[in-house]
Amino acid sequence: MEQRYIFSGHESFPCKSLWLKKGYDFVVQEKNFSNPDAVIDLGVGKNMVASIHYWLRVFKICKGNQPTWLGRYLFDETNGKDKYIEDLATLWLLHFSLVFGNEDATLYNMAFCGLQRERTHFDREQILTYVKLKLADSDKNDAYSFDLVTNRGTNVRTQTYVLPEKDKRRAKELEEQINPLLSGDTNVDVCTLLAILNKKLNK
Numbered sequence: 001m002e003q004r005y006i007f008s009g010h011e012s013f014p015c016k017s018l019w020l021k022k023g024y025d026f027v028v029q030e031k032n033f034s035n036p037d038a039v040i041d042l043g044v045g046k047n048m049v050a051s052i053h054y055w056l057r058v059f060k061i062c063k064g065n066q067p068t069w070l071g072r073y074l075f076d077e078t079n080g081k082d083k084y085i086e087d088l089a090t091l092w093l094l095h096f097s098l099v100f101g102n103e104d105a106t107l108y109n110m111a112f113c114g115l116q117r118e119r120t121h122f123d124r125e126q127i128l129t130y131v132k133l134k135l136a137d138s139d140k141n142d143a144y145s146f147d148l149v150t151n152r153g154t155n156v157r158t159q160t161y162v163l164p165e166k167d168k169r170r171a172k173e174l175e176e177q178i179n180p181l182l183s184g185d186t187n188v189d190v191c192t193l194l195a196i197l198n199k200k201l202n203k
Contacts (some may be wrong), residue, residue, distance in 0.1 A: 007107055009054040011047040020061055020094075021083055023052040024075040027062045058105040060097045070097060110134060 022042060026033075031041055033053040039046055056062040061071035074090060075083050082090040098105055099112045107127075115122055115130045122130075 009050075009058075009104060011051040011054070013048060013051040015051075015055040015059070017085065019052045019055055020059060020085070021075050023056040024061055024067060024071050025077070026052075027056070027065060027067055027071075028077075030065070032065065054104075058098055058108075059094050107131065 026038075026042060031038065033049055038049045042049055042052060044052070056071075059070075060068050061075070062068060067075075070093075072080070074080055074085075074093075077083070081087075085091065085094075099108045110131055111122075111127055114134070115127060
């Protein structure tokens with residue numbers, strides 16, 4: 001069977017923090033994403049409606065107009081385990097669902113199952129080069145595919161996974177301050193370390 005490569009569908013929007021819950025509730029209420037009233041019900045623009053629908057599908061929260069077991073497990077109003085995605089384990093579960101066995105989100109699988117085997121750190125240009133090589137190897141090196149990867153796919157991927165510059169600086173400062181504590185160069189008890197971390201993270 002021929003490999004399919006899909007880089008579009010997100011309408012250039014990374015997945016927002018509450019979109020999956022909002023979209024799940026929308027589906028459970030048996031509403032339709034193609035209905036003109038969807039923009040009112042979801043409180044977003046037309047392109048964002050399509051983007052929410054896309055993210056529900058690629059995270060495997062819904063299939064068609066039905067919630068999946070994963071959607072119900074996480075977002076069910078009564079029994080959902082993490083309706084507002086507050087647990088780090090939920091992010092890992094969603095990441096796994098997005099990256100593995102997903103024909104509709106090719107770039108994520110390429111980046112995390114292909115490129116990451118070769119290097120643990122990579123930037124946007126390295127992703128582009130890797131994807132172009134994969135497309136060329138598969139005789140799918142048409143300009144349309146390149147355009148999708150260059151102008152939409154990598155931007156959305158990096159916005160979904162990469163910290164903004166301000167948060168990157170904050171994370172680096174925090175790392176520099178706690179590294180001596182974690183390496184044992186400074187004598188500090190666990191409670192003090194947690195207090196320091198909590199203070200820094202809540203600045």
